[in-house]
Amino acid sequence: MEIEVKPGKYIVAVSGGVDSVVLLDLLVQCKELELVVAHFDHGIRPDSNLDQRFVKDLAKKYNLEFASEKGNLGENASEEKARNARYEFLHRAGKENHADVVITAHHQDDMLETALINLSRGTGRKGLSSLDSGNKILRPLLGFTKNQIIDYAKKKNLQWREDSTNQSDKYMRNRIRKKLAEADPQHKSDLLDLLHATKHSNREIDQILQLMLRPELPKKYLLELDHNASKELLAQWLRMHGIQFDKQLIEQLIVKAHTGRVGSVFVLKKDAKVQIDKQCLRVV
Amino acid sequence: MEIEVKPGKYIVAVSGGVDSVVLLDLLVQCKELELVVAHFDHGIRPDSNLDQRFVKDLAKKYNLEFASEKGNLGENASEEKARNARYEFLHRAGKENHADVVITAHHQDDMLETALINLSRGTGRKGLSSLDSGNKILRPLLGFTKNQIIDYAKKKNLQWREDSTNQSDKYMRNRIRKKLAEADPQHKSDLLDLLHATKHSNREIDQILQLMLRPELPKKYLLELDHNASKELLAQWLRMHGIQFDKQLIEQLIVKAHTGRVGSVFVLKKDAKVQIDKQCLRVV
Incomplete structure (x- = not known):
């Protein structure tokens, strides 16, 4: 497993779960990157300070800068609210550290799940490519599956904290995750092909509209x-x-x-x- | 099975296969439609004149105008060539008969197959909604499956000619058709949801671009x-x-x-x- 990221200074979003632990390990191997490990404690679960400490130690192990913040969202916070608070922190940490771009650990399974969740809610154009990499956010793991990420973590003997599943979205995302886990590989591959084509076309349309809009x-x-x-x-x-x-x-x-x-x-x-x-x- | 088509004069593309035979039967039941049955003989198979005669008789049975033309594409004609010649005839017949809009019998399975074929060839935006209804072409059967169409034909004791599979495209389309036939219903339904969302978004983008383009x-x-x-x-x-x-x-x-x-x-x-x-x- 290898990723490519252009030389520069970046904020890396690390929750302490296997995805972001693997992301960080891969990023450290890239050349000419200056990385700031950023952890947002949503304040949703009572034991979330343990995640914070774990990520802080991880940053220390790699000898990287560390930024963190504790929100106070409470256990009933919706996924949307939690996501907004997290990204606000990440972009703010970016500004403070003179690093424009945030790197997140979203992978292929996340992308599929998110597209299907958005679809079931009646998504517009952007909901189909909502986890695409953009100007301000890089997602270098989008080409890899969850299984590939776990295999890598085991092979390299990495330690991680079990991912905390988001509360409000639990039922829907879990149901879709289960459905995709049981689907035959062709099913996932057809959906991915279609999503990729949609993303490409969205990028072209974005360019054209940005050009023509005053x-x-x-x-x-x-x-x-x-x-x-x-x-x-x-x-x-x-x-x-x-x-x-x-x-x-x-x-x-x-x-x-x-x-x-x-x-x-x-x-x-x-x-x-x-x-x-x-x-x-x-x-x- | 019921379809809705606005009052007006239309060209109906009828090959003689079950899809277009059912389409015609459904259209005849709509109010205030003036229909011209149009048949294009591609001149690809030696026995294609039998299809022409069958459709001519069908038009007579329903007491409808009939227009036909024989192309001379030869047995090695590509699907693209055949399709272009067919649509050119249909639009020409439309002009001659003062009927702007062509109605075709494409259904849900066609739409899925075509999207997957286009995907495998690296499609752009339009390839994902290539069988969408537009200004000049109506496809009132897009919401129905092949099975629903066949059930309807049997229930109404309709006669039809077996669909001739297109030559050049045979292998690819047949392979994809087989794959879809074996797929679980969830697979097809996910793909359809994604295609519909893409179509809706394409229609919006088309409107915006048409408005902004000079x-x-x-x-x-x-x-x-x-x-x-x-x-x-x-x-x-x-x-x-x-x-x-x-x-x-x-x-x-x-x-x-x-x-x-x-x-x-x-x-x-x-x-x-x-x-x-x-x-x-x-x-x-």
Whole structure:
């Protein structure tokens, strides 16, 4: 098992589970990488401080910088809330350490599971390639299966903590994981082929849309598109401005674009506002 | 089994196989449809005139107009060649009969097979939704399986001719058909879910791109995009102009856009030319 990562400084997300322990071991073997091990303690399980200590010792063993933070999400936190808090910490740790890019240990099985979960919830375009590598996040294990990762860990005698399964998502993800474990290899391989093709096509579309979108979004675009296409366009426009959003926010912004008084301002979040001009929307 | 088709005049593609025989029987039950039965004899098999006679009689039985044409493709014709000749005839018959839209009998299994064939050949975005209904082609059976179609035909005591399998594609399509027939239902259902999500997202993207594309394509767009994204953009631009193309033509046009002398003209086909201007490409 080998991975390739361009020389540079990176934040590595390490939970202490087998995936991230293997990721770290592989990264240490790459040339010219400066790594910061980052651990986020969600504060969901009572014993999570043991994970934190384990990862801290691991960073020490490899002689790497270590950054960690304890959230206080409580045991009923949803997967979405936990994920958002984790990534906020990771990107913040990146800024503080002058390392733009976060590396995560997501692998092939995660990608399949996530795509199927998103599908069952009625996903849009991005939900099908939600674990793709991007500008700010690298996922060098996406080409490997969970079994390959475990084999590597055993062969190299690595120690790890058992992965804590996320609470709210437990039932759905576990059910899908079980289904995929029982599926014949052809089934997984067909799904993967289809997902890869979708990802490639998404990357091309992203490029084209980023090229054609202007900082100001003409209102007439939204008037001429049907509802779903409007949502897709608005989402892409917000991504261009580096603004995070969810489904609900997009729906609200569409209503506002159609009905908002000229000059009025829609507050997306504390540091992102959209102004409704006569002809266009503008981030202010 | 029931289908819904908006009132209007349509060309129905009928090969004489069970799929199109069932399609026709279902269409005849819809209200306010004016139907023209169209049969294309590819001239690939020696006994294809028997199919033609069968479909002619079927049209007579339903008291419908009938249009047919005999191609002369020969027994080694590729699936692509046969398909192009068939659709050219169908659209021509549409024009002659003042019926813009063609209805075909493609069903769920066809859609899955075609997507998997395209995938194995390295498809782009459109290959994943290649049998989607569009402006000019309706496929009201896409929601039904082959088994449902056969059950319907038997229940209604319909007569049909055995489908002739296409020559060049025989091995690949047969292999994929066999694989799908043996797959567990979950496998097919996962693939279908993924394909449907991809189709929906493709429709939104099509709308957005059609809205943002101008009749003239700025050259700088092609210079700023990577190769695959350039191909996607050019394809969408040619579609906007109603110009048919294949992969090879797109590649040639990209080279021409980068290297062609200002004012030079690239002949796509006899009635479609692209002129290379200083700043843009223009269909002339």
